[in-house]
Amino acid sequence: MPAATSSSPTAQAPSRDLRTDAGLASALRLNVLRLARRIRVERRDNDLSLSQLAVLGTLSRFGPLSAGELAAAENVKPPSMTRTISCLETVGLVTRRAHDTDGRQVVVELTEAARHVLEDDRRRREAWLAKRLGSISPAEREVLRQAAPILERLAGS
Incomplete structure (x- = not known):
């Protein structure tokens, strides 16, 4: 089998020295992004945007907000969140x-339909990963x- 060339899609990235923090950070960043991208593919028949799904997920975890x-939790500006909420509504x-x-505040x-959407979406992606x-x-x-709890801590920082 011929060796992969630098222009081929199967070519390996330059080797990273995983013994260094910089090498580990680089490898983690690249591979977490690749895994996340691949998992997103599994939502193939879902018409919701990733930001809309994220809002539904936040509401599922924390309850009415x-x-x-919601804007603070998703790190977006309030007008953007208002548009997202309107679309979801x-x-x-x-x-x-x-x-x-x-009574002055709206949550x-x-x-129930959103709960079903989230459950179906999670089930499909988790089945692929399993x-x-x-x-x-x-x-x-x-x-x-x-590694799972360590990655959770890193993601939450």
Whole structure:
């Protein structure tokens, strides 16, 4: 088999020295992005944008939130969040209602339809990843098990 050339899509990236923090950071960045991109492909029949799905996911995790709280959680400007909420409301995935204790404030919450959309989306992507995990050794799966909480901390910083 001929060696991959630098112009071929299968060519390997320059070797990174994983013993250095810079090399590890580079390898993690590249491979986390590739994995995230591949997982996103599994949402092939979902008409929602990634930002809309992210808002639904945030509401699923935290419950009803104000538009300002959602904007802060998603790190976007309030006018952008207002547009996203309006789009989601139009398709029946969120509703707006008065805050339980502060009638001046409006909160956004998921509809039952949104819960189904999220569950179907998660199920499809997790099934793909579970299948991929089945293709690696038990020892490699154990390494990933140990790395998962570390990656969660890195992502949350």
